[in-house]
Amino acid sequence: MIAYLKNPLTTVWAILSLITVAAWLIGRNVGTDLQPSHAVTLSVLLIAAAKAQLVIMYFMEVRSAPRWLKRVAYGWVLVLFPLLYLTNQLVN
Amino acid sequence: MTISQVGQAPRTRADYLPGDHGMWFFIVGDLLIFGVYFLCYMVYRGQNLDVFLYSQQFLSQGIGVANTIVLLTSSLFVALATEAVREHKIRDAGRLLSLAIVLGALFPVLKMVEWIPKISAGHTPGENLFFMYYYVMTGLHLLHVLLGLCIMAFMLRNLRQAAQPDIKFIEIGAIYWHMVDVLWLVLLAVFYLMR
Amino acid sequence: MSTIATAEREPVSQPTEPWYKNKKLDQLLCFWSIPVFYNLFGLVFVPLSWMMPPRAPESDLAGVVEFMQSPNLLIASTILILSVGLSAVGNAMYAIQMKRMSVSPVLRFAFIAGAMTGAIVGCLFPMFCFGLGAFREGYSPEILQMLYDFGYLSFIGCLGCFFLNWSCLALAILLDKNNILPKWLGYYTIWQSVTEIFAATVWIAHTGPFAWNGLLAFWFNMVLYVPWQFIVYYCIFQAIRKQPESELYNSGPTPRAAYA
Numbered sequence: 421m422i423a424y425l426k427n428p429l430t431t432v433w434a435i436l437s438l439i440t441v442a443a444w445l446i447g448r449n450v451g452t453d454l455q456p457s458h459a460v461t462l463s464v465l466l467i468a469a470a471k472a473q474l475v476i477m478y479f480m481e482v483r484s485a486p487r488w489l490k491r492v493a494y495g496w497v498l499v500l501f502p503l504l505y506l507t508n509q510l511v512n
Numbered sequence: 513m514t515i516s517q518v519g520q521a522p523r524t525r526a527d528y529l530p531g532d533h534g535m536w537f538f539i540v541g542d543l544l545i546f547g548v549y550f551l552c553y554m555v556y557r558g559q560n561l562d563v564f565l566y567s568q569q570f571l572s573q574g575i576g577v578a579n580t581i582v583l584l585t586s587s588l589f590v591a592l593a594t595e596a597v598r599e600h601k602i603r604d605a606g607r608l609l610s611l612a613i614v615l616g617a618l619f620p621v622l623k624m625v626e627w628i629p630k631i632s633a634g635h636t637p638g639e640n641l642f643f644m645y646y647y648v649m650t651g652l653h654l655l656h657v658l659l660g661l662c663i664m665a666f667m668l669r670n671l672r673q674a675a676q677p678d679i680k681f682i683e684i685g686a687i688y689w690h691m692v693d694v695l696w697l698v699l700l701a702v703f704y705l706m707r
Numbered sequence: 708m709s710t711i712a713t714a715e716r717e718p719v720s721q722p723t724e725p726w727y728k729n730k731k732l733d734q735l736l737c738f739w740s741i742p743v744f745y746n747l748f749g750l751v752f753v754p755l756s757w758m759m760p761p762r763a764p765e766s767d768l769a770g771v772v773e774f775m776q777s778p779n780l781l782i783a784s785t786i787l788i789l790s791v792g793l794s795a796v797g798n799a800m801y802a803i804q805m806k807r808m809s810v811s812p813v814l815r816f817a818f819i820a821g822a823m824t825g826a827i828v829g830c831l832f833p834m835f836c837f838g839l840g841a842f843r844e845g846y847s848p849e850i851l852q853m854l855y856d857f858g859y860l861s862f863i864g865c866l867g868c869f870f871l872n873w874s875c876l877a878l879a880i881l882l883d884k885n886n887i888l889p890k891w892l893g894y895y896t897i898w899q900s901v902t903e904i905f906a907a908t909v910w911i912a913h914t915g916p917f918a919w920n921g922l923l924a925f926w927f928n929m930v931l932y933v934p935w936q937f938i939v940y941y942c943i944f945q946a947i948r949k950q951p952e953s954e955l956y957n958s959g960p961t962p963r964a965a966y967a
Binding site: 424427429430432433436437438440441443444447448449453454455456457460461464465467468471475476477478479480481484485486487489492493495498503504507508510511512 | 577700
Binding site: 533534535537538541542545548549552556634636644648651655685707 | 785824826890894895897898901902904905909911915916918922923927931
């Protein structure tokens with residue numbers, strides 16, 4: 421039991437959960453009209469990118485995978501999130 | 513590859529491919545397909561910003577965040593179970609995987625808790641483009657979750673019944689389940705949290 | 708004379724050597740029926756009727772009437788009436804290859820049933836609707852409008868049957884231990900069948916990306932589907948070529964139980 425708590429994967433999970441709650445606090449909706457917010461969008465997307473990267477690296481074990489897989493999987497995070505951000509900025 | 517070979521801890525070995533090429537083909541393709549859907553969502557969102565922002569306030573962020581934690585924790589248990597199988601701790605792996613399945617099964621339940629009041633309040637897919645997108649994308653993801661639960665049930669069966677668990681099969685199921693997790697993380701950001 | 712008498716009493720337990728030299732001729736004929744079918748299909752839906760790419764769900768009444776009564780639609784319907792049965796021949800070829808897979812026969816029976824119900828709803832129904840407009844004059848514009856909706860909705864909204872039959876094919880490919888078709892094709896087939904679900908939205912949305920001419924409900928599906936259709940035929944062709952002659956139906960002794 422203690423061994424599982426000490427496992428690095430558990431640390432990764434704790435970080436993931438904490439930044440999820442942080443993203444919620446940033447993007448929290450207080451019930452009235454939502455105003456577009458550049459700061460909220462940017463930080464929420466950054467946190468999501470970090471979380472996706474952590475899950476891919478540690479849970480999916482891409483960290484120790486062959487190089488082609490690293491390129492493809494990290495590439496997905498590195499391309500998708502900036503594109504999402506840019507699309508959001510450009511189309512508005 | 514025999515079981516004794518893969519039984520060595522891959523953590524210390526560089527260039528170990530978890531699962532098989534077929535599953536990675538599926539995962540990368542699925543990530544790309546979802547990526548295109550998300551980008552289209554951003555375009556339509558930008559074109560109808562008023563509608564999207566107005567509708568977004570009706571989403572239950574609390575349930576969305578709770579479901580994120582549920583999936584992350586379930587993923588953690590699956591990852592720990594995969595390690596346990598490699599270290600030949602089959603009983604531990606079985607317990608961890610059972611926990612992962614129980615948590616994973618909570619996701620559709622919470623999804624229904626989220627959807628049903630929304631639909632009864634009149635926020636159906638026909639209301640506007642945002643809600644159509646919301647139901648289609650979360651529904652597509654839910655389908656992935658249900659498929660993942662089936663796969664995990666077969667993984668558990670393999671752990672409980674086979675003389676030697678099939679580590680490649682366990683890894684295939686595990687990486688699939690983590691992918692479902694990754695997709696939800698993006699969904700949470702673009703549907704529930706961003707403005 | 709006595710030999711004939713015995714042949715009448717004893718059912719033929721062993722198919723005789725076929726008269727044709729190429730023992731895979733039956734499968735190859737099925738295979739080549741498919742390009743014929745799809746070329747006719749393409750001819751009918753694109754240059755003859757301009758039914759595809761899909762017209763807008765909210766076209767005005769005059770446009771709908773003009774489309775429903777255009778003389779080309781007559782020719783298109785006729786070709787489709789004559790050729791729609793070819794899809795059954797093509798599906799038989801899938802079933803023969805699925806039979807070689809080490810999976811439950813349930814999958815190939817469900818595949819065939821799904822493919823045929825799909826062909827009825829997705830191909831015959833639209834043909835009836837557009838054919839009614841072309842061959843029967845005197846319907847009021849409102850009725851033509853309804854036939855137009857019915858035709859398109861059944862063509863694009865017939866997802867359930869195709870979702871089922873492609874899923875059966877995907878599952879069979881993935882579970883098969885004989886590697887008749889490559890595993891990645893099984894995964895590709897899953898995407899293909901899951902995107903069929905997107906078509907559910909055409910019942911609700913009249914405009915935008917989820918309508919029957921929309922980016923997500925139609926165009927993305929096409930982007931995934933068209934290459935898939937080519938690739939799956941290529942793979943099936945390879946599977947037929949690699950199939951050992953001893954595994955063919957018309958070679959070697961076949962125990963009667965195999966047909967039961």
